[in-house]
Amino acid sequence: MSLAAVLAGCADEPAQDGPIEVTRAACGAGWTAPPPGPQTLRVRNNAAVTMEVELVDPATGTVFGELEGVGTGTTRSLPVNLGNGAYALRCAPEDGTPFVGPAVTVSGGTDRPGPAVVPVTYADLLEPLRRYHAYVADGLATLAGQTESVKQAVRTGDRGAAQRAWLTAHLTYERLGAAYDAFGDSDGAINGTTDGLPGGAGDPGFTGFHRLENGLWHGESAAALVPVADRLDADVRELRSSFGDAQIDQNDLGLRAHEIMENTLQFELTGRTDYGSGSNLATAGANLAGTRAVLDVLRPLLNTRFPALKDLDAWLDRTEHDLHAAAGTSLSALDRRQRERLNGDVAELTERLAPIAAIVEPRRIS
Template sequence: MRTPRPLPTVVALVVLAAAASVTVWRPWEGSADAAGGPAGISVSRSQCGQGWTDARTGRQTLTVHNTGDAPAEVDLVDVGSNKVYGEVEGLGPNTSAAMAVQLGAGRYAIRCLIEDTDVITGPTVTVTGDGQDGPAVVPVTKNDMLPLVKKYEASVARGVADLAVKTDKLRADVDAGNLDTARTDWLAAHLAYNSLGAAYDAFGDFADKIDGSAGFHPLEKGLWHKGSAAALKPIADQLAVDVHGLQKDLPNEQVDPNDLGLRAHEIMENALQFELTGENDQGSGTSLNTALANLNGTANVLAILDPVLKPRYADLPAVQKWEDRVRALLTAHQNTPVGQLDRTTSEQLDGAVGELLEKLAPVATICEVRRAG
């Protein structure tokens, strides 16, 4: 599995029953030095939220300005519910950034999260009027995520144990010269690895050893392009060694809580880029099988995250809808090389995965751990 590409820095959130989207701003993209710029709403240890004097209902863009000497995160929150209506991350000293929000009548405050400082909540600002408020997200805390991470790590440990068994069988096939059987067992082991999903970024160097330029891919190429058992034996042996090395090292590898939500999107993004294009295919013609294993990995992540997502993500049923659609298409065309798909099927697959990715995009931001108070 390739190293995942980062998600776009501007991500849409859909949360709660009445929600549609919340924008998260990454101010290092396009933020101007505040010198000579607008004063805006102050962010510092001593002036958090000062200067918000034109609060009103409806859509508006606020300017927040870090007047302190340390980087900060800035949230606009509902005082009663603690819902976040807007946020700016990584706001450096003497830097301004725009925060676009949509507010209804209510009581709001600016919350400043400054390095090495307890959370600071600015003065309450009462907003009146008839404007409709926009979407908001209830913050996810570290305590919310830690039990889910533990549950996922246990699931990964079971998956790696299964992978080790399948890889040992593959190695035995190659060592004995049973290459026809090895092709069948290669696929079983490869799919076991690709179903691990969100954990792969926690595998360190083992990821490349197992499923990068070494490991499964050169073994696939040799098995499907008349490689000899003698030539393939050291590759299969090393693959088994690396899988067992991963299994032994797994207790030392930790899944970052923020990685779970991020990987839910990136697993399928990689499947779209590398499997549905056939780029990773080294001769087995099983890229769609691998994409289905990736989808299983995504489904496992979503099942783990369900306690956090269900009360926060109104469009979660649409995620399931498109997951089912992608699963049906991939299942119907397993063992079909991507290059042999007709145009209609290829377009259906690309379109369904694209829709699924759109629905998965907010998951990372919803599940991002925040200091809430």
């Protein structure tokens, strides 16, 4: 969801007579004394480069709407809802420094109806990224000890102990969901599925947690599973070693806050990632914990930018409560009412998380 979708008002009134022009030298030529209320601004890029154009408060930088990737010679529509106050356009050439055009004043209407977002800068995200990197590093340290336990249990041939150790380790990994892109190829090796593998569960490229799960819960011999467990442990240790130098992309925290639960709905609550353990609901709980970890580091930025944060927290609590109520139950053992409630919880939570990516997307403002 783009910031424009988050901020857009209902454009019940027609667009202005002529387009507002933006160039490298001028941001907002032709925009004077707009009326209050819902309307559509037509913005034409007469520069030789692609531009990002935002409608802002010239004093505070608060963003009321945006157009991303306005190409050379194109005209785009920006629906807005203008209350009383000063406004300006901020233009960001793709290869240059953002600058703010002249201010225009709206009067004769009502107070600004909102919503509006104070932009998040790259500097604002440094501390959340540092904190989340530390969270993941701690999680990987814990995971390395747990996969060692998995390996030892498989080697001793104690299938029950190996299954319990597997679940503990897998849930630890599933709590680190916002860092998967930073893990690179290691994520596929550690937590990949059979999707896209021509040989399915017997494909040599099927490794990691789910390969081991498939063997542990389908009677595969300990001798056959020892190299699988050994490789899982080695891959985790290699990831732990390399992660110290890895960087989490600035956009990933906001995006993954939403995508973790979207993936939970798509894969865990459908059973697509169950290879025998019946632990999808436990994994969904770990995913929820991973989402909370992302929100915890972003909360200082969201407190003043996301009015719906309190309602989001309430849905997190509701979803956690319902998952705990189903603890120890396989997905297939849920009755229809339980399954519908959980699907509804996670679907609604996913929707409520969606605006966060746009709100905390880092912006160039100077």
